[in-house]
Amino acid sequence: MKVDVVMPQLGESVAEGTVVKWMKKPGDSIAMDESILEITTDKVDSEIPAPAAGTLVEILTQEGETVAVGTPIARIETEAGATAVPSRPSSRDTSVHDGSDRPGTKVVVYRRPGAVTAKKPTTGKRFYSPLVRSIARTEGISAVELESVAGSGDRGRVTKKDILAFLDARGAATAISPALAAPAMARPAGPVEEIPMDRMRKAIAEHMIRSVQTSAHVTSISEADVSAIVRFREKFKDPFRRQEGISLTYTPFFAKAVVKALKEFPLLNSSLDGDRILLKRAIHLGIAVSLDDGKGLIVPVIRDADEKNFLGLAKTIVDLSNRARIKKLVPDEVQGGTFTITNPGIFGGLIGTPIINQPQVGILGTGAIVKRPVVINDAIAIRSMMYLSLSYDHRIIDGAMGTLYLQRVVQYLESFDPKELGWNVR
Amino acid sequence: MGAITYIQAISDGLREEMRRDDSVFLLGEDIGIYGGAFKVTKGFIEEFGPERVIDTPLAESAIIGVSIGAALMGLRPVAEMQFADFISCAFNQVVNNAAKIHYRWGASVPMTIRCPSGGGVHGGPYHSQNNEAWFFHTPGLKVVAPSTPYDAKGLIKSAVRDPNPVLYFEHKFLYRRIKEELPEEEIIVPIGEGxxxxxxxxxxxxxxxxxxxxxxxxxxxxxxxxxxxxxxxxxxxxxxxxxxxxxxxxxxxxxxxxxxxxxxxxxxxxxxxxxxxxxxxxxxxxxxxxxxxxxxxxxxxxxxxxxxxxxxxxxxxxxxxxxx
The missing domain is CATH 3.40.50.920 (Rossmann fold)
Structure with missing residues (x-):
């Protein structure tokens, strides 16, 4: 019996994948679940296990080729009587990355059992008519984009009219951007180097434009005195590294404050679906990680960030950002975020006005921590200060709520108490 | 020329075909001397004579059986079921004989069965049915159902000329309620075109x-x-x-x-x-x-x-x- 190996779906919004490398060649015998090739998508690289044991008889997609999810990419001839698991485009087919191949690192499995089935709180619920689906496919509208289309039909269903209006709006947007880059108009007189955009660049470009078009962006800015956190970090960063094997950064402090405040302001942890607001019970916190040399951006997600203690957050952040930089995240780790933190401060930036990560409604930018003279009780003191900028979607969050939320984050940062961390030098 | 009714259009179409082609003849219950229960064939016996406008006994099976035989012999019969509901008496003749002769023996059966159908006229269960679906399910037949005088005239003419058995469902409610000005020139509405x-x-x-x-x-x-x-x-x-x-x-x-x-x-x-x-x-x-x-x-x-x-x-x- 011949079994097809198909291009798996590595994530909700992923429509295609590129074969990076074949680890087996035709004629090789393979065991069930043995890795047979590497593929890459916008944000994730993955090894694909064989869906059946047998002999690899045919490779249908060569290295470097990109094909749609579900396309057969190879054929395996199984031995007579051998059973085969039908190969299907599911993220479950990818191996769970548990870090065990990295010696010296404590193994932490970040994917809870059931995480796969528990994902996407909104996607599966929405019904799309065959027409809407076929228009989306022909026009290259991703599943995530489709989710952002407001529906005017019965029970908020996306109608033909809605999706055509969405396409019009998108068409208008893309009509602008190529115009800016149009060689005839913008190309300067001198020699010019042309750099084709890679997949990630294109994905980011598309996502940013769409976000700006989708949400009514407002940015509120507040200032926080983080002297207590700075003092704590200075004092304990070395013991922390010795004891935990990772460096103590400011990000988990921010994450803790953001998550605590989100509990009190659930609207900041929501999405807008047509004319309904979806409050998300789970807090999955995205942390923007910039790749080396400005070669892109990945936002890995800390699942159920509110259920982790400080040490758990710190370790998760380090692990996710390390693996983000080497493109070794699994699909579930870059999906389903409900709120995002981005850190322009890491490059010395004082204030950023971040763009919302759709379909979320809020993103917090953390500026650089710098010592500044500040007035405390009518005296001038030198304190470690930082700016926090919160961009939020004014469609559902008004200025008052946005600012109150931001102030609550400030409060948590300023009232930092080492005793509440639950971490001690042993 | 003024607007004509749906029933007049059927009448006119039949008359034109009978004038055009001597092999076309009509048969049915009370269609001759009485001019038909709805008067579709009023004046026909006077113009074409009793050999081409035949009053039959109350026997639908016989009407269709005779039509099939005449069609096989090269004539073009137009049989009237006084009400479409009554066609069930001739069901076997229609679905097993008329519909299958060409398939079974390669012979053409160029006949038309007129079926006055439909409700809205308070006719009750035996004088109001729309039974086109019975025949829709039978390969070998053609079924038409015009809605306007233009289509009624154009389709009766196509039905008469068709080499196959055609069931022509004419709606009784439309007979005298729908009027339309028709062009002077000949009207043909091809079967199979919406x-x-x-x-x-x-x-x-x-x-x-x-x-x-x-x-x-x-x-x-x-x-x-x-x-x-x-x-x-x-x-x-x-x-x-x-x-x-x-x-x-x-x-x-x-x-x-x-x-x-x-x-x-x-x-x-x-x-x-x-x-x-x-x-x-x-x-x-x-x-x-x-x-x-x-x-x-x-x-x-x-x-x-x-x-x-x-x-x-x-x-x-x-x-x-x-x-x-």
Whole structure:
């Protein structure tokens, strides 16, 4: 019996994948679940296990080729009587990355059992008519984009009219951007180097434009005195590294404050679906990680960030950002975020006005921590200060709520108490 | 020339064919001296004589049997079933003989069976049925059902000229209610071709016969609400104009099928199936059907009104579809 190996779906919004490398060649015998090739998508690289044991008889997609999810990419001839698991485009087919191949690192499995089935709180619920689906496919509208289309039909269903209006709006947007880059108009007189955009660049470009078009962006800015956190970090960063094997950064402090405040302001942890607001019970916190040399951006997600203690957050952040930089995240780790933190401060930036990560409604930018003279009780003191900028979607969050939320984050940062961390030098 | 009625158009079409071709003759109950129960053949016996306008006994099986024999011998009979309901007496002659002779022996059976059908005239269960679906299911037959004088005339002429058995369903309710000015020149409506009776971009209504008029009225109301319906009048039911239906569906992406026959087993189910098989990805809403309810046709006028599809039922379905 011949079994097809198909291009798996590595994530909700992923429509295609590129074969990076074949680890087996035709004629090789393979065991069930043995890795047979590497593929890459916008944000994730993955090894694909064989869906059946047998002999690899045919490779249908060569290295470097990109094909749609579900396309057969190879054929395996199984031995007579051998059973085969039908190969299907599911993220479950990818191996769970548990870090065990990295010696010296404590193994932490970040994917809870059931995480796969528990994902996407909104996607599966929405019904799309065959027409809407076929228009989306022909026009290259991703599943995530489709989710952002407001529906005017019965029970908020996306109608033909809605999706055509969405396409019009998108068409208008893309009509602008190529115009800016149009060689005839913008190309300067001198020699010019042309750099084709890679997949990630294109994905980011598309996502940013769409976000700006989708949400009514407002940015509120507040200032926080983080002297207590700075003092704590200075004092304990070395013991922390010795004891935990990772460096103590400011990000988990921010994450803790953001998550605590989100509990009190659930609207900041929501999405807008047509004319309904979806409050998300789970807090999955995205942390923007910039790749080396400005070669892109990945936002890995800390699942159920509110259920982790400080040490758990710190370790998760380090692990996710390390693996983000080497493109070794699994699909579930870059999906389903409900709120995002981005850190322009890491490059010395004082204030950023971040763009919302759709379909979320809020993103917090953390500026650089710098010592500044500040007035405390009518005296001038030198304190470690930082700016926090919160961009939020004014469609559902008004200025008052946005600012109150931001102030609550400030409060948590300023009232930092080492005793509440639950971490001690042993 | 003034506007003529639907029944007059049938009459005129028959007369023209009888004048054109000597092999065309009529047979049926009381069609000669009495001129037919509905007077379709009034004056025919005077013009064409009793050999071409034959009064028969009350025996549908015999009428169809004679027609088949005459057709096999090279004549072109036009048999009248006084009411379409009575055709069941000749069912075997129609579905096993007329429909299968060409397949079985390669002989042509060029005959027309006129079937005055439909309700709305308080005729009760035996004088009101729309039984086209019985024959829709029988390969070897052709079935047509005109809605306007133009189509009625054009289709009776095509039916007479067709080399196959054609069942011609003429709707009694339309006989004297629908009038139209017809052009002087000869009218031929090819079997198998539908007609767009109204153009629109939002919803396709697939219908035929009397329901074309109900649909047109409903579409008028919906137009005032900004919803433009396109009305595909099938005219021919077997074969039906699949291409026209699918083209319209690809334009509007929403479909309502309306027929006066009862819902279950009506041709609407088949049309719906074809659309979902061949244009599934073009559908933005479920295919909906409006038809008579699944009971015998009631004799009581208020009950019959309740039974039949009407403008309000169609409007409600259209609004539902538009809002989906």
């Amino acid at each position: 007609d767009i009776k109204r153009e629109g971009r939002d919803i396709t209504i697939v219908t035929y016969g009397s329901m074309v008029h109900v649909s047109l009225e409903a579409a008028e109301t919906l137009a005032n609400e900004g919803i433009e319906c396109e009305i595909v009048d099938l005219r021919s039911i077997l074969p039906f104009d699949k291409a026209m239906i699918l083209d319209s569906v690809r334009k509007t992406n929403r479909v309502l099928i309306v027929h006066e026959d009862v819902l279950t087993g009506g041709i609407g189910g088949e049309i719906s199936a074809v659309i979902s098989e061949e244009a599934f990805e073009q559908l933005d809403a479920p295919i909906m059907r409006i038809a008579s309810i699944d009971t015998p046709v009631p004799y009581s006028p208020p009950l019959e009104e309740f039974f039949l599809p009407n403008k309000e039922k169609v409007i409600n379905a259209l609004r539902k579809l538009a809002a989906y």
